[in-house]
Amino acid sequence: MKMLVATAVEEYREKLEQFFSEQNVSFYNELEVKGVDKTGKKQHRVGNWFSYNEHPYNLVTFFTIIDDEQADNIMESLSQCKVEMPNCKIRAYILNIEKSIQ
Known part of the structure; x- marks a missing residue:
């Protein structure tokens, strides 16, 4: 057994x-989250994958x-x-599951 963790911008929800x-x-968990980049590094003009400037x-x-x-x-x-x-x-x-209790 494996654990799959996938993160995407909202626009790719249907693709996942x-x-x-x-x-x-047939069963998965879904969380809505806000990604924020506060590294202070100058952003590329189109932003980065995770977030644009400090806007989530x-x-x-x-x-x-x-x-x-x-x-x-x-x-x-x-x-x-x-x-x-x-x-x-x-x-x-993908994360390997070494032990589980169900």
Whole structure:
């Protein structure tokens, strides 16, 4: 089993939900969060992925427990999305689960 954590700007919520649906992920948790960059570094004229200046960005974070095959397939789909849409604002992480209580 793996834990998938995916974060995206609000505009990509449906795309993430589509990836889950394609892999028959029937249960996941979803959080709406605000991303803020307060590093004080000069921003590129179009901002950065996480936030523009100190103005918060609306983000959505999904996390779910899935089997290894689903994890591999979702990550492959996300990788392909990044190739097809270089400005795709989705980030995903797979974490191994060593122990669990259910």
